[in-house]
Amino acid sequence: MPAEPVTPDALPLPDVQVSAAREARGRRLPYFSLGIVTLFVLVAILAPLLSPADPADQSLRNRFKPPVWMEGGTAKHLLGTDRLGRDMLSRIIWGSRVSLAAGVITVLIATAFGAAMGLVAGYYGGRVDVVLMRVTDATMSFPVILLALILAVTVGPSFTNVVVAIAVILWARFARVIRGQVLTLMGLDFIAQARIAGAGAWRIITRHLFPNTLNTLVVLLTLQIGYVIIVEASLSFLGAGIPPPTPAWGSMIAEGREFVTSAWWVSGLPGLAILLVVLAFNLLGDWLRDTLDPKLRQL
Amino acid sequence: MSAPAATAPLLEAADLTKHFTVRRGALGWSTGIVRAVDSVSFRIAAGTTLGLVGESGCGKTTTSKLVLGLEQPTAGAIRFEGVEVGGLDRSGRRHYRKSVQAVFQDPYASLDPRMRVGSIIAEPLVINERAGADARRHRVLELLDLVSLPGRAGELFPHEFSGGQRQRIAIARALALSPRLVVLDEPVSALDVSIRAQILNLLRDLQRRLGVAYLFIAHDLAAVAHMSHTIAVMYLGQIVEWGDADAVALRPTHPYTQALFAAALPIDVDDAPEAPTLTGEVPSPLAPPGGCRFHPRCPHAMPRCATEPPAPREADGRLVACHLYE
């Protein structure tokens, strides 16, 4: 069926026309979340060009300058300065790099590994499935923060540790969901038909099962990026994440912890950044799910 | 229609048996055996159609899976072109694979929604033959033409076609490797009534043109009788009657066959055969009745039916497993 806009006949029935309008609205692009996400990605990539100052530049004379719209603010530091006089705007811009990198790399690793496990477990079933699912269950029950803290204490905090700690546990969620989808797909005749045509495990998994899980993967992926950003921020807040002096939103919040009442912007602005970005990813994920959900797609 | 030729049949099942163990509990204890197919024997001659009928639990789906190699028999054998399938080596098994294909019931589940129709039809060729892309493209066009679909259909996705058209695509795919036998498992049940005749006609034409044999499974008895040369009637894993299609459909001898065809409800009420409505439920294949499995529901049951399973016997030009005909 072609995706033409609805033009109902001239029926004198107001409630019928309202439902048509509601239908049309649901298919528009999610401008807000798409905009925020795009902005976030661009800022992260172009940080060196966009940043007005060196984020590590300290100036004890300029400590705790408020943002420009408040009393005492200057145009030189649009978002104010922190306790060491460093420019907040620059630090937030540079901090987005960390969040983006952590979010994307971690989720990609977890997706690749988790999807592979889910596909194999769902395809083979039986003992393979039981064993893999027990491993998945065990993994899912391990707390991410605890693992990161252990790594931070033993090996020392670093970007790699953050990615490893999160990915090593996050893949389990992907595996579970993909396995469920694969089980449904396995019941469909076209898989039996591939077998009848002589296809082996590799062909069925890569050519038939995997492409049909892509929609789910994309939705899950998008929703998890927000989660990972929050976890990374939490870890940095606790000091188990990205070590200073690299600007990271989580550690920025930690640094401003004691000054929440006097200089709220030191913790508040990075917190707001996290909120906006995570919200955008979640809304985008919801929209993707509504659009790509197989129940809505013409099968 | 004349009886199948006396030469070696294309496919022969001999005492084919498949039992499934039912497992429960965390460690998978066995709690019972489902005798899905129990010592079933039949023949399909080249270029002819064997119709397989029966109700839920009779074993016809399992039988079709055994023929397709999707399940392995617990006992008994399948012989294809005279050679036993179980003992084949790798290339022999590959040859069997290519010679036996299938069309399933649900036109919305049998085509990969993410592949173009041309790739779907070509897939068996890609897997099994070394031919180049050009030869494949040519063959796909040939197959689309065989099922009366336009050449450009190959570029489209399954969701752009109706149910009947999708079944044509499924048939084209089944014929890609020039099989000698195609298993048709309820090929028209999910289609609108006005489309069924189109597909049934197509299948018969293809049989005539290509000499392909069919194993036709359906619950629409009139359609089965129309398409088949021989009919086998199954009940709880066993064949109770087997013979020429017209004979079995119009002059059934086994009491179950009689009740089944009477329940088929002809359009012209005057055509309704006289047979009592069966009482009781279809028993579970986990615990089939002893003796003749049909005896609890049989209007002609005798005392020996409860203890002695009847062996299939020749009667009136066909095989019947019933004590009434000994």
Next chain:
Amino acid sequence: MAVPVIDVQDLRTYLVTRWGTVKAVDGVSFSVAEGETLGLVGESGSGKSMTCLSLIRLTPRPASRIVSGRIRLDGDELTSKSEAEMQKIRGRKIAMILQDPMSSLNPVYSVGMQVREPVSLYHGLRGKSLTARAAALLAAVRIPAPETRLRAFPFQMSGGMRQRVVGAMAIAAPPRLLIADEPTTSLDLTIQAQYLGLLEELQHQHRLAMIFITHNLGIVSKICDRVAVMYAGRIVEMGPVRQIFKTPAHPYTRALLDSIPRLGARRERLTAIDGQPPDLARLPGGCAFAPRCPKVMDRCRVEAPPAFPVAPGQTSACWLDAPA
């Protein structure tokens, strides 16, 4: 002539979808008398289910709407009733049996609880008398050992049994009109035969008017008195069953009868109907069957024909049957 139990005049139910307005029911008129069974025959998209859902005003909301027409139950107009009034009619005066016995019953409640529900609602019974009545209903649908079965759960029963339980709930009131929407399609053939016999018996006992929706003409032959053949939201032919099947007037009915394989007929080619069932969002002007009709004329593509009488009690909506 007695007032028919259900009398439908020019019913139209339209749906607004993102692909356009779908005229699911487009000017349908029929009536069913007490003790009579009307078969509603048609393929997917013909409007047979939507027609019956319109009778009890349970068409999908908010997309669908009864645009015009009259529905009278024992002379009482239904289209103007409020939702609260319709709730009193559903189940009590008009009952409906659906196709899928697996999902018609709630899996977490016992059969007894589900059968008791309508009985206590319609008859205000409690305690022992409620249980006795529920058991009596199960016995009426020929379920063996009804008292013990009250404690059973749906998953413990076969498809045929479940449809009987659904039948028991449907006749709890008993209603004036029973609508059966393909109730035997998912049942085995021999179980189907039992169930149809049961429905006939229940109808006879309670003098029900019955509408039986199906695409199986054999079932229509067995239990229907009259049949209405639907295509693209309209009734194209209606009349007594034997008459219609022996001498069909409308080309669609004729083509349908010719295309169905019959036991005992010579094994020749079936006469297939060309083309595809229509896209209801984009119906051509004129007769909806025109694109596939072997006897199409120019007039058919322009103007949709009304129903013309062709024989006593039989009407056909085809220009071929227009009076000369």
